[in-house]
Amino acid sequence: MDAPRTDRLALLRWLWEPRPDTGIRFAGDEQEWSRWDYPRLAAGAHARAAELLERGAARGDVVLVVEPTGPGFLTGYFGAMLAGAVPAPASPPLFGQDLAQWRTLLASLTGTARPRFVCTAPGFAETVRQAVGPEPVLLEEAPGGGPVPPxxxxxxxxxxxxxxxxxxxxxxxxxxxxxxxxxxxxxxxxAMGPDDPTASWLPMHHDMGLIGCLLTPVTHQTDLWLCSPQQFLRRPSRYLRCFGESGARLTAMPTFGLEHILRRVRPAELSGCDFSEWRAVIVGAERVAEPTLRAFADLLAPYGFAPESLLPAYGLAEATLAVTGSRLDERWTTRSIAPAGPGQAAGGEAATLVGCGRPLAGVSVTVLDSGGDPLPEDRVGEIAVAGPSVADGYHAGAVAQTTRFARGAVRTGDAGFLSGGQLYVLGRMGDSMKVRGKPVFAEDLEAALEAHGLPRRQQAVLLGVVDGAQVAVVVAEHADPALLDLARTDLARLAEGAELIMLSAATGTIPRTTSGKPRRRELWRRFADGNLPREGAGRLQGG
Structure with a gap:
């Protein structure tokens, strides 16, 4: 049997041999959970595959899956695989989201993916049709049916x-x-065994939620608790009780998820919880903040949570997902460093970075200089990833931006260094600039703002050039001008040599990805065009 066929069988075997004793529990609107065992989910995937084949799906056709958290996503995703098609998960409209912006984004994804079919929930059908146009066949609820032939x-x-x-x-x-x-x-x-349950609130179309918290447990047929991002934001204590009461042991989230729990959950809400079996909280998708790790561990420690369960990690979609991760039962590490450019030594005391662990099995991580040659440990350069998890390039000839594929590896566009085998990530090279010979990263300025009390979900930093002058633009949503004034000295020191522009903007001004990262290029265009909505505090300028 050839390797690709074997790999496909490993992912789809559960659809022919589903376990009846395990399954997925989907969160309802209140406290209830709806349980779908694996035989029921497998039957739904076969029914979707049968419908696709009846409608003429051919090998390699793209199926856009625009489903909220729920069984419809599973049946659409795996049904497409069963039919020999290619699933392409995309975000459904979120509660409170600007529908015009969402339709524009989905139309862009449709132009990239060129799907022949679109799977979506009945309640979204009309909105989805407006975005994808008339060509793709829209599929809603799948009919019943038996297993499809291979x-x-x-x-x-x-x-x-x-x-x-x-x-x-x-x-x-x-x-x-x-x-x-x-x-x-x-x-x-x-060390995931057949009886290690997972719980997640991450979007199902995003790589961390899809691969780390959905495909990994589903293809292993372990128990899984799933709530939507909106349900988590409204009531994070409900998600925590999946671990404290129901026995979940594994999860993942960006740093802002930990911060949200710290803001919203009071110790009294954790009464009766036992987190002693909670083994792993993978933390990634954005720079990991060490004070947040400590505060989260302190909040849950009285209920048995071990700080070693927090596992900082690094990954990206171009490497499928996971690249490095902290080891189980090993406390996270930190390094205090001064700003360093490519090839320069990482050292000093300017910023504290959390180590993102060591490469996972089969993954190779190197740090390259500007000429593409490997650098020794403790030298800053571009992070490059190789190994069997690296993807096969971009679809439809997409033009490489900061991240690009080269000779079977992916050059990530992220700056970092290796030290003691651990990977430390400074930030996106495209979100940095060199001022007076010193590299300045947007993430460093954002960390300084956070240290002064402005949550990262309320701020973003943009670096660029305006009229020939280097500028650092701070966009702060609904921020106290006095707080921004206190942060000004640190920000001016970090961006010394650049003009510092501080804008107090309305809540919701900063566009973000589903993993919480600011869409800096979009925000920069709005800044350059003078289209950032501002509150009464207006523009606060300093240097």
Whole structure:
């Protein structure tokens, strides 16, 4: 049996041999959970596959899956695979989201993916049709039906969209061997057994939620608790009780998820919880804040939570997902460093970085200088990733931006260094600039704002050039001008040599990806065009 066929079988075996004793519990509107065992989910995927085949789906056709958190996403995603098609998950409209902006984004994804079919929930059908146009066949609720016969597999397991934090989202071509290798590496990293339940609130179309918290447990047929991002934001204590009462042990989230729990959950809400079996909280998708890790561990410690369960990690869609991760039962590490450019030594005391762990099984991480040559440890350069999890390039000839593929590896566009085998990430090279010979990263200025009490969900920093002058623009939503004034000295020191512009803007001004990262390029265009909505505090300028 050839390798791609074996890899596809490893991902789809559960659809022919589903476990009846395990399944997924989907959160309802109140406190209830709706349980779907794996035989029921498998039957739904077969029914969707049968419908696709009856409608003429051919090998390699793209199926856009625009579903909220729920069984419809599972049946659409795996049904497409069963039919020999390529699933392409995309975000459904979120509560409170500007529908015009969402339709524009979905139309862009449709132009990239060129789907023949679109799977969506009945309540979204009209809105989705307005975005995707008349060509793709729209599929809503799948009819019943028995198992479908095996059909030839597509070359790709899926088309995965990037977050779009540094530009327009691009479709990443993920072959079956890459997806299987990454799922296997995650299982080995977490020592994941058949009875290790997972719980998640992450969007199901986003790489961390999709691969780390959905495909890994589903293809292993372990129990899984799923709530939507909106449900988590409204009541994070409900999510925590999946671990404190129901026995979940594994999860993942960006740093802002930990921060949201710290803001919203009071110790009294954790009464009766036992977190002693909670083994892993993978923390990634954005720079990991060490004070947030400590505060989260302190909040849950009285209920048995071990700080070693917090596992800072690094990954990206172009490497399928996971690249590095902290080891189980090993406390996170930090390094205090001064700003350093490519090839320069990492040292000093200017900023504290959290280590993102070591490469997972089969993954190779190197740090390169500007000429593409490997650098020794403790030298700053561009992070490059190689190994079987690396994807097969961008779909439909998308133009590489900061991240690009080169000779079987991916040059990430992220700056960082290796030290003692650990990877430390400074930030996006495209979100930095050199001022008076010193590199300045947007993430460093955002960390300084956070240290002065402005949550990262309320701020973003933009670096660029206006009329020939280098500028650092701070966009702060609904911020106290006095707080910004207190932060000014630190910000001016970090961006010394650049003009510092501080804008107090209305809540909701900063566009973000589903993983919480600011869409800096979009925000910069609005700044340059003078289209940032501002509150009464207006522009606060300093230097």
């Amino acid at each position: 059909v030839p597999a597509a070359d790709l397991a899926m088309l995965q969209f990037t977050s779009g934090s540094s530009g327009s989202p691009r479709g990443v071509r993920v072959p079956f061997p890459a997806l299987t290798a990454n799922v296997r590496a995650i299982r080995e990293w977490l």
